[in-house]
Amino acid sequence: MTTHTYDGRALINGARVHARDGQTFDCISPVDGRLLTSVARCGQADVDAAVAAARAAFEDRRWCGLAPAARKRVMIRFADQLSAHADELALMETLDMGKPIQYARSVDVNSAANCLRWYGEAVDKIYDEIAPTASTALALIQREPMGVVGVIVPWNYPMIMAAWKIAPALAAGNSVVLKPSEKSPLTALRLAELALEAGIPPGVFNVVPGYGVEAGSPLALHMDVDCIAFTGSTRVGKQIHVMAGQSNLKRAWTELGGKSPNIVFADCPDLDKAVQAAVGSIFFNQGESCNAPSRLFVEAGIRDQFLEKALALVPGYAPANPLAPDTVMGAIVDQTQMNSVLRYIELGKQEGAALLAGGEQALVDTGGCYVQPTIFAGVTPDMTIAREEIFGPVLSVLSFTDAADVVKQANASVYGLQAAVWSRDINKAMGVARALRAGTVHVNQYDEDDITVPFGGYKQSGVGRDKSLHAFDKYTEMKTTWIRIDSPV
Numbered sequence: 001m002t003t004h005t006y007d008g009r010a011l012i013n014g015a016r017v018h019a020r021d022g023q024t025f026d027c028i029s030p031v032d033g034r035l036l037t038s039v040a041r042c043g044q045a046d047v048d049a050a051v052a053a054a055r056a057a058f059e060d061r062r063w064c065g066l067a068p069a070a071r072k073r074v075m076i077r078f079a080d081q082l083s084a085h086a087d088e089l090a091l092m093e094t095l096d097m098g099k100p101i102q103y104a105r106s107v108d109v110n111s112a113a114n115c116l117r118w119y120g121e122a123v124d125k126i127y128d129e130i131a132p133t134a135s136t137a138l139a140l141i142q143r144e145p146m147g148v149v150g151v152i153v154p155w156n157y158p159m160i161m162a163a164w165k166i167a168p169a170l171a172a173g174n175s176v177v178l179k180p181s182e183k184s185p186l187t188a189l190r191l192a193e194l195a196l197e198a199g200i201p202p203g204v205f206n207v208v209p210g211y212g213v214e215a216g217s218p219l220a221l222h223m224d225v226d227c228i229a230f231t232g233s234t235r236v237g238k239q240i241h242v243m244a245g246q247s248n249l250k251r252a253w254t255e256l257g258g259k260s261p262n263i264v265f266a267d268c269p270d271l272d273k274a275v276q277a278a279v280g281s282i283f284f285n286q287g288e289s290c291n292a293p294s295r296l297f298v299e300a301g302i303r304d305q306f307l308e309k310a311l312a313l314v315p316g317y318a319p320a321n322p323l324a325p326d327t328v329m330g331a332i333v334d335q336t337q338m339n340s341v342l343r344y345i346e347l348g349k350q351e352g353a354a355l356l357a358g359g360e361q362a363l364v365d366t367g368g369c370y371v372q373p374t375i376f377a378g379v380t381p382d383m384t385i386a387r388e389e390i391f392g393p394v395l396s397v398l399s400f401t402d403a404a405d406v407v408k409q410a411n412a413s414v415y416g417l418q419a420a421v422w423s424r425d426i427n428k429a430m431g432v433a434r435a436l437r438a439g440t441v442h443v444n445q446y447d448e449d450d451i452t453v454p455f456g457g458y459k460q461s462g463v464g465r466d467k468s469l470h471a472f473d474k475y476t477e478m479k480t481t482w483i484r485i486d487s488p489v
Helices: 044-059 068-083 087-096 101-125 157-171 188-199 212-221 234-246 271-287 300-317 335-351 403-411 426-435 469-474
Strands: 010-012 013-015 024-028 037-039 137-145 148-152 175-179 205-207 226-230 251-253 260-263 295-301 356-358 374-377 394-400 418-422 438-442 476-484
Touching: 010 044, 010 101, 010 188, 013 403, 024 137, 037 188, 044 101, 044 148, 044 205, 044 212, 068 087, 068 157, 087 101, 087 157, 087 188, 101 157, 101 469, 137 418, 148 157, 148 212, 157 188, 157 226, 157 300, 157 469, 175 212, 188 205, 226 234, 234 251, 251 403, 260 271, 260 403, 271 300, 271 394, 295 300, 300 356, 300 394, 335 356, 335 394, 335 476, 394 403, 403 426, 418 426, 426 438, 469 476
Parallel strands: 148 175, 148 226, 175 205, 226 251, 260 295, 260 418, 295 394, 374 394, 418 438
Antiparallel strands: 010 013, 010 205, 024 037, 137 476, 356 374
8 A cells, every 4th residue: 555644733823733631542444454643542631622712713703704605605615625636635544534535535525525516505595584573673593603513533434424513503603613423533523624724714613523522522522612513323322412411511413323224025026126226225335333233124025135136246345455457345444343243243133133244354364454245144123133232233134924013124223314115006005114214214225315315214313414405504603683673654
């Protein structure tokens, strides 16, 4: 692998800085275990400095005081900067997180840039309201930026997850302090530099890398942060809500885990398409996706045929060097996560599931973190691999004979992020879709969407929605101004 040098310092108030206490942590590539750089290990003092810079920028209105059209122009330049540095950002993402570079370039960079551009374009097209009061009053209903928004994002889609939050937050006029995952911090730091180059004023967008307990918790507990937006595990999301309540009752928005059911009926209109979607969606991004359809329910009458077709596709997802242009499955983000995935696979075998494919570490001699694409059949709802989020390339296959029963099984989860149903019968498909407790239900496809639709879930999959115009609800306060009119007419 070519040697690259990356700046791991924090970005606070428009400048790259070391952690106040000089502490760092190693940023290791899961591609081959190589040290990429040392990264500032930010703590309370660094978070305090970043929040103070963000507050000062908000109070002097250097950003929120601009007309929406002016913020729009800067946001679009920010998006253009991502596009102009696409190759650099894609390489950084792949080395840091392990995903195939073809997807880092075509999906992650492009999606992040599109998100910034879309919210920039949207912000000067959202109108406030006038209430239908009596003629003796004029009641204005207006959205205002919240102030300082803390953002904590995960390691699986570092640029996309950051963009989903910082784009509407910045477009609305807020100042932002971003805490990226310690497992993949590099692109977040580069985004902040590109934001400055695009014209976002110093102090408006700050990045404090570090560990959750040392940098994330101080951000969630900070008394001068008005809103905290988090994507990550349900376990940590619950802690975020507690910390928001323990501090200043800041708004807390959490996009959390999933165990998404994918239901295929015997009258599926295109079995090959359903198989490709089931396999491709669980193995995409090495299975490190909160919305991955990790529970596959196949009607008993087509189960064997479906599995035969699915197993024939598995060799095409063999892990390979993420830097190779044709690789479709890369490395797990780090040793800890790889060991967690392998531990779940062992549990699946111990609890009686039939291992049909994979199940082992791959490419051991590379020094990287790779797991074979894995399929279990004979899975029952009580098994650990059917209940808990694995966050790896592991598919659990269950069978069913009754529509009502499969809906009951699909809904028997603490999560409710996404789901899918495949059927030629539109009445059956829509009936099942309406019965599924999930934020998004796909019909005869999986994971088709764009920035115009909201993303989020029911139950313990989180609170609030990313994407679409609904995301502005998370980063604005609604104010009513009531004006008394004593008309002489």
